[in-house]
Amino acid sequence: MNPPPFIFTPGTALAAIGDRTGLDRFEYVIRHGSMKAGLYAPQDRDMQGPHRQDELYAVLSGTGLFEKAGRRAPFGPGDLIFVEAGAEHRFVEFSTDFTCWALFWGPAGGEPDHQPTGS
Incomplete structure (x- = not known):
């Protein structure tokens, strides 16, 4: 039996996505404890809603x-986008080649913010 992989490529995940459409253009490549990571490659529109866990998107x-949360910002390759659990979010006006890793972790409701206050 082969050991599970520990390096995951966009190409492998895209091949698994195949001809899926809409929100189904997502493929988990790893799950470990509370962490899950997958490739997201929406087409036309991103209709996702808030998630129960904190999330990072790494734009490929x-x-x-x-x-x-009602604010918009431009993104491109190499950008890292953080979304706290429960926040309304989506990709809008994106190019046809848009692809990103999506990483979820932590408890439902997100992790507490450990940044010092007042800075």
Whole structure:
């Protein structure tokens, strides 16, 4: 039996996504404890809603705008986007080649913010 992989490529995940459409253009590549990671490659529209866990998106290709809690910001390859659990968010006006890793972790409701206050 082969050991499970520990390096995951966008190509492998995209091959698993195949001809899926809409929100189904997502494929988990790893689950470990509370952490889950997958490739997201939406087409046309991103109709996702808030998630129960904190999340990071690592943009691999494409450009567009990211909307979170009513604010929009441009994104591109190499950008890392943080979304706390429960926050409304989605990708808007994105290019046809848009692809990103999506990583979820922690308890339902998200982790407490450990940043010092007042700084």
